[in-house]
Amino acid sequence: MTCTYEYIDNWLKVNLSPERYEHSLGTAECARELAERFGENPEKAYFTGLIHDCAKCLPKDETLHIIKTFLNLEDGELCSPKTHHAPVGAYIAKKEFKIDDEEILSAIRWHTIGRVNMTPFEKIIFLADKIETRTRPCEICEPIREALNESLDKALLLCYKNTIKSLVDRDLRICTATIDIYNSLL
Numbered sequence: 001m002t003c004t005y006e007y008i009d010n011w012l013k014v015n016l017s018p019e020r021y022e023h024s025l026g027t028a029e030c031a032r033e034l035a036e037r038f039g040e041n042p043e044k045a046y047f048t049g050l051i052h053d054c055a056k057c058l059p060k061d062e063t064l065h066i067i068k069t070f071l072n073l074e075d076g077e078l079c080s081p082k083t084h085h086a087p088v089g090a091y092i093a094k095k096e097f098k099i100d101d102e103e104i105l106s107a108i109r110w111h112t113i114g115r116v117n118m119t120p121f122e123k124i125i126f127l128a129d130k131i132e133t134r135t136r137p138c139e140i141c142e143p144i145r146e147a148l149n150e151s152l153d154k155a156l157l158l159c160y161k162n163t164i165k166s167l168v169d170r171d172l173r174i175c176t177a178t179i180d181i182y183n184s185l186l
Contacts, residue, residue, distance in 0.1 A: 003097045008051060011096070016057050019135065024050050026134030027125075034124045038152060045121070048104045049128050051097065052111050055089035063088050076113055076177025083112040113177055114156070116184045123152045130159055157185040 003011075012021055031049030035042040055063065060081070066088050067073060077087055090109040093099045107125040110118060114126050127148070131141045140162055147155040160182040167174050 002099050005047075008097050012051065012054060016053065020053055020056050023132065023135040024053050026132030026136070027052055027128045029134070030132040031124055031128035034128055034148070034152075035121075037148075038120055038124060040121050040124055044101075044104065045124055045128075048107050048121075048125050049132075051093055051099075052089065052108050052125055052129060053085065054092050054097075054108075055085040058085065058088065066091055074177070076115075076175050079113070079173070079175035079177065086110065086112040113175065114160075114181050115177070116181055118156075120152060123156055127152065127155055127159065131155075153185055157182070160185065 012024060016024065028046045028049035031045035032042045034040075035045035055066075058066075063084050067084060070091055071087055073087055077083065087109050089111075090105045093108055094105055099105060103119070103121050106119070107122045110122050111125050111129050114122070118126065127144070130136070131144050133141075144155050144158050144162070147158045160178065164174060164178065164182060167178075
């Protein structure tokens with residue numbers, strides 16, 4: 001049985017920084033709005049958005065221990081330590097919060113790098129994480145928000161385009177998974 005909302009909310013308040021908790025609330029609100037707009041379950045989207053970053057503030061050694069001991073990750077998921085919290089978050093959601101809904105767990109797992117052929121629900125959580133307005137009012141987000149007037153895929157394509165450009169501009173490695181996802185959206 002899934003833990004109560006109160007238990008999970010308190011756990012997040014204790015284990016996330018105030019800024020990260022605020023971002024999680026923003027992601028939850030944005031996810032609910034996108035779910036209503038694109039025909040997905042709004043309350044499930046809100047809940048997933050709220051817990052999507054549950055592993056973000058874990059110590060690096062704890063994150064790596066969970067990865068090495070309990071998870072079988074794909075190459076793309078190992079590309080950048082900044083994305084490790086996503087699969088670890090899915091693990092925590094399952095073990096700590098007793099969540100067994102595969103749609104929720106998958107959306108948490110893929111909210112940082114995404115994957116080819118994401119479900120609409122996964123796309124909603126992915127995009128909500130990038131464009132929520134509580135902590136991400138940035139100019140780069142506005143075109144993505146506008147692209148949502150056309151489709152989830154249009155917004156996703158623009159999001160990946162921005163990510164690739166940013167990585168190139170900073171001379172950082174681009175995971176092949178990111179390129180594969182971008183190409184799949186063309």
